[in-house]
Amino acid sequence: MTIEERYELSCYQELTKLNDAKNIWLVRHNETGMIYIKKEMQWYNEEVYLRLKAANVPNIPKIYLCVRDDSTLTVIEEYIHGVSLDKLLEQQGILPEARVIEIAVAICNILEQLHAGLPPIVHRDIKPSNIMISNDGVVKLIDFNAAKEFDQSQIEDTRLIGTRKFAAPEQYGFGQSDPRTDLYALGVTMYYLLTKDYPDSGLYHGPLEPVIRKCIALDRSERYPDAAALRATLLKYTDPNMVQTTTENTKSVDNDSDSSGNIFTKHFYSYREKLPVGFRSGVIWKMLTAVWGYLFIFWLCRSMTTTASDGSGMTGYPLFVNRAGAFLMLIGIVYFLGNYCHVRDQLPFMQRSRALHWILTVVYLFIYCILMFSLVFFLGGE
Numbered sequence: 001m002t003i004e005e006r007y008e009l010s011c012y013q014e015l016t017k018l019n020d021a022k023n024i025w026l027v028r029h030n031e032t033g034m035i036y037i038k039k040e041m042q043w044y045n046e047e048v049y050l051r052l053k054a055a056n057v058p059n060i061p062k063i064y065l066c067v068r069d070d071s072t073l074t075v076i077e078e079y080i081h082g083v084s085l086d087k088l089l090e091q092q093g094i095l096p097e098a099r100v101i102e103i104a105v106a107i108c109n110i111l112e113q114l115h116a117g118l119p120p121i122v123h124r125d126i127k128p129s130n131i132m133i134s135n136d137g138v139v140k141l142i143d144f145n146a147a148k149e150f151d152q153s154q155i156e157d158t159r160l161i162g163t164r165k166f167a168a169p170e171q172y173g174f175g176q177s178d179p180r181t182d183l184y185a186l187g188v189t190m191y192y193l194l195t196k197d198y199p200d201s202g203l204y205h206g207p208l209e210p211v212i213r214k215c216i217a218l219d220r221s222e223r224y225p226d227a228a229a230l231r232a233t234l235l236k237y238t239d240p241n242m243v244q245t246t247t248e249n250t251k252s253v254d255n256d257s258d259s260s261g262n263i264f265t266k267h268f269y270s271y272r273e274k275l276p277v278g279f280r281s282g283v284i285w286k287m288l289t290a291v292w293g294y295l296f297i298f299w300l301c302r303s304m305t306t307t308a309s310d311g312s313g314m315t316g317y318p319l320f321v322n323r324a325g326a327f328l329m330l331i332g333i334v335y336f337l338g339n340y341c342h343v344r345d346q347l348p349f350m351q352r353s354r355a356l357h358w359i360l361t362v363v364y365l366f367i368y369c370i371l372m373f374s375l376v377f378f379l380g381g382e
Helices: 003-010 046-055 085-092 097-115 179-195 209-215 227-236 240-257 263-267 269-274 284-302 316-337 354-381
Strands: 012-019 024-029 035-041 063-069 072-078 082-084 131-134 139-141
Touching: 003 063, 012 035, 046 063, 046 072, 082 085, 085 131, 085 179, 097 131, 097 139, 097 179, 097 227, 179 209, 179 227, 209 227, 284 316, 316 354
Parallel strands: none
Antiparallel strands: 012 024, 024 035, 035 072, 063 072, 082 131, 131 139
16 A cells, blocks of 8 residues: 555545444545545455446446555445335335336446456346435446456356355356356346245246246356346336236246246246245245144134133134134234235335334234224124
């Protein structure tokens, strides 16, 4: 580190640490008062940051300073005022397909420029928390800590890096990351924005499913060849007629492309989201557990005995009403906790924060139980 570089770094006053694990600070320039992000990295690709600083790629954080001191790289970059997609999901719930397409197309525009370089820059960590919507509504791709330059002479990555569930197979030692690695992660991200879950959940069966499946193909040769090709496909889905036609064809595409090996769920593939809680994923052990759970609830309510206000045991219609009420109450609790058809997400204030979400879950369940008890009493269950 030169004297000039040391002086430049000293101009940035640390305000607060944003991430202890990654050594990321919010800083302010002493002279201008502008806010920036400061990162100190032990594992890094200095060439990537230098290229990003020189290239000035739109809609990624602008790099203002890169300083290397022994084994540490310090980067000063633009602070983006906005919200990350993972926070947006917590606040608003799953996104509509049209919005997901807009975001994916914007990311494709960024990736096209990154991948067009010689050599291409591969981000390697695309996920909702690394995509932001700025206060003026612009989609931004952030966090290039995992980025690398594609080296055609390499057989595999020198370091295994990425985020579980979003990382492509080649990031786990099955080859070298290339531009199609980012398309894999973008496909998983689209699925997550649509469901708040991952592709192996089998929850989404809308018009974008064939696109997502092509993005996340295990064999990279079966994915889209580049970001431009993916963008061109996504733009076709902005035509309402195209979306309607694709929706009608989704069932046949799903049946042809489903590789889960689960014959039961293949028969109900396009209806899986409407299946009872425990059956939507198509996972055998979950479905077997659900069967036993439903049978236990039925047995519990069927064998239930109740006492009337005079102390005698209930029989006939009042007993039936109590048993039916108990069954419906327990099933309702299961479906509510399982977020069947996103019922929890539709209730007031459930998208504000994760902590508030679960507090309100308990409150809403309590209200539901009170209503069910009142209904049973009203119908003559005493």
